[in-house]
Amino acid sequence: MIGAFVPARQGSRHRAELKGERVSTLASKIVPFGSGSRIVDTACRSLSIAAGGLQALEARFSEREFAATFLRMVGMLMKVRGRVIVTGIGKSGIVARKMTATLTSTGTPAIFLHPADAGHGDLGMVTPDDVVLMLSHSGESTELGPIIQYCKRFAIPLLGMTAQPQSTVAQAADICILMPDVQEACPNALAPTTSTTVQMAFGDALAVSLMEMRGFSADDFHKFHPNGRLGAQLIKVRELMARDEQVPMVREDASLLDATIEMTRARLGGTAVVDRNGRLIGAFTDGDLRRTVTGKQNLTEPVGRFMTQTPQAVGPDELASEALHMMHERNIMLLFVCENGRLTGALHMHDLLHAGVA
Known part of the structure; x- marks a missing residue:
């Protein structure tokens, strides 16, 4: 008799057992028991x-x-x-x-x-x-x-x-x-x-x-790396900031109602307060508005009485990553951008995060 009959299920199990033995034997030859430290030593020696x-x-x-x-x-x-x-x-x-x-x-x-x-x-x-x-x-x-x-x-x-x-x-x-x-x-x-x-x-x-x-320089590096994480860390503020009509601003003698309307229009969570020469002198934010309304102030009163004086600002050529760091440090969402004291833009944290700045 050439070979004994083996049921299909038993044959499959038998082949699996033989395969398992071969794999086990091969593994023992490649990684003998207790030789893990020797392999680590080999890697360290290579380094x-x-x-x-x-x-x-x-x-x-x-x-x-x-x-x-x-x-x-x-x-x-x-x-x-x-x-x-x-x-x-x-x-x-x-x-x-x-x-x-x-x-x-x-x-x-x-x-x-x-x-x-x-x-x-x-x-x-x-x-x-x-x-x-x-x-x-x-x-x-x-x-x-x-x-x-x-x-x-x-x-x-x-x-x-x-x-x-x-x-x-x-x-x-x-x-x-x-x-x-x-x-x-x-x-x-x-x-x-x-x-x-x-x-x-x-x-x-x-x-x-x-x-x-x-x-x-870092500027040169950014020219060659406009995409990806490296590029994001080298973006300048001027590349992400809102400008022109997108920048919310009112004069210091504007009413609280006018300031609220301007904030709502721009949807940045605040508005800059400027003097007659366009120089930034204050900021009025959603938080300022809530505190003002809680105090039951008349909405016809000038915003200059309730604004935050000496607001945080950055220059347009600052790195956006530095601006984000400043926001985190001061727990604010909006920065105004000034050049030679004059308001030129506004930068919101969402714009920084959307651009991949970290």
Whole structure:
């Protein structure tokens, strides 16, 4: 008899039990009982090795030749009339993409060139006004060859980043940053780990240095980051404030009734009180109105008697995030905007929150 008959339900249960045993056996091989601490130790060791790589990079800046080379690189990037063409292959290519994004968003026009596409027409994007920044840990990636030849043929400045001083990239570059030859966190010393961390950190250091050299401000940053949370934190008051007819205002001799009508029209929960020259001298809010009505005041009386004097105000070029902080601190919902003492706008907390300001 070749095999015994097994009912369908029992067969399914039997197969599940066998599968469970195989999974259990596999799990025990991957994570032996009691080895959790060893795995945590491995993760910590990886971080320690990466930190050592960053310390090695920082130490290089104290070397006169390395620092001088870095300054020459910054100087060339400051003077470039075109763009920075950043390139690399493999993991260095991924770092090059990130470096491109950081440079572009911080005031240095940059574009990533994939070496595999360079020899198929994309070299046409490189102009004599550009400079090429080439990343390669080994300095011997064959895919970079056409780009090196193109730079030499058309006298395009070539900046290199490699850990091997005798490599093709190092020898071909007009300026070459010699990265520290760090220990990889990979136990086989094969997978790029620490070396790419160091490359990434150097790219950030280069971008920040260029930012400071250019005097790249928060205003400039906002121009390149109009959307998202970063953009929201850099919005100016003038971009969100109500202006012109939207701003509720009355003269100090206006009646309480007139002030109430103006508040209702603008729907901001208050109105500014100004003098004959348009200078802000007070504020009259919903709270002031409730207190006034409770006191059974005559609605024909002048609002100037009941307004809040020296109200909180901000300038139009203040950060909206600072205005929101002021509102929270003083527990108010409405701020008036003044320029040289004159009322120019009004800002409600709802407008700030709607814009994502925090």
